[in-house]
Amino acid sequence: MIEEAILEAASCGVDKIVAIDDQAYMDYQADRYTEALRVLVERHHPSAVLFSADLQGRELAAALSAQLQVGLAQDCIAVEASSSGNLLFTRPISEGKQMATQMSAGDCPQIGTVRPGIYRRPAPFFDGPPPAVIRETVPQFSSRLRAGQVVRALEQGEVDLEGADIIVAGGRGLGSAKGFELLRAAAEALGGQVGASRAAVDLGWISHAHQVGQTGKTVAPRLYIACGISGAMQHLAGMSGSDVIVAINRDPGAPMFQVADYAVEGDLYDILPPLVEALKLRKA
Ligand SMILES: Cc1cc2nc3c(=O)[nH]c(=O)nc-3n(C[C@H](O)[C@H](O)[C@H](O)COP(=O)(O)OP(=O)(O)OC[C@H]3O[C@@H](n4cnc5c(N)ncnc54)[C@H](O)[C@@H]3O)c2cc1C
Secondary structure (H helix, E strand, O other): OHHHHHHHHHOOOOOEEEEEOOHHHOOOOHHHHHHHHHHHHHHHOOOEEEEEOOHHHHHHHHHHHHHHOOOEEEEEOEEEEOOOOOEEEEEEEHHHOEEEEEEOOOOOOEEEEEOOOOOOOOOOOOOOOOOEEEEEOOOOOHHHOOOOOOOOOOOOOOOOOOOOOEEEEEOHHHOOOOHHHHHHHHHHHHOOEEEEOHHHHHOOOOOHHHEEOOOOEOOOOOEEEEEOOOOOHHHHHHHOOOOEEEEEEOOOOOOHHHHOOEEEEOOHHHHHHHHHHHHHHHHO
């Protein structure tokens, strides 16, 4: 498994890969991972350590920054290098109404978490000499481990929205949970996943795993079809990086139309069923 991960990293054009191949790290354990990262930082002195802003990444970043006594920029939507070489971390504040850009005051390493889906994964490329692979061993500080993994469970109906190429998302405009059956049929015909607005999730029509937006997932598919979603800024925060946005809404003033590449005005129950039938026919 570690060899696969090394190959994957190598295909992203990196110069150096540091790997720990040890059964002790098969399952995620916050204490153990934090200790290992702390040791690696002390040995290799990276100027920055970035994590995915998922549950695990946020936990690790916070634990590592506390151990190293350096600052932390959580939940960023952009990371850029400043002219001084320091990183500029941009993150939403005030419930997503404003963006703040922060720079560390000379911390080394600079630590941040970046929302999954913000940056598109590059197509694999091998350019120049292969990266140096440094295989490390790290002492097991068992006495310092306070947490263990009891059970590994998958959330029921877990979905990979961040990795999806096509998302068909629904909101309050669906009118009921049953509306998601139509969306599932559309997603299946297109080979995509089903997303949702918070309103639909709060109404109990679909699980939170499908929620797109500020308090849900950030996605950047090639195609995002928004059905009966008004386009509140907290929703747009999670999907405006999509390549092509199609909005279906019966309100011509819906904000979603402002960001849409294709605006389809009308009742989604008139528009979607023939589209799904046509897609199914084409697939067949
Ligand atoms: C702190 C905070 C965090 C939030 N986080 C998120 C988040 O992560 N994700 C998120 O989505 N929201 C989030 N919200 C909520 C957000 O502000 C909106 O309330 C929510 O996105 C609205 O969902 P909606 O578009 O489905 O519903 P509505 O705003 O009610 O829009 C429904 C739309 O459906 C259209 N419609 C109705 N019937 C039909 C029909 N038959 N055919 C076609 N169109 C129809 C209407 O014209 C309307 O535009 C957050 C809010 C706060 C305060």
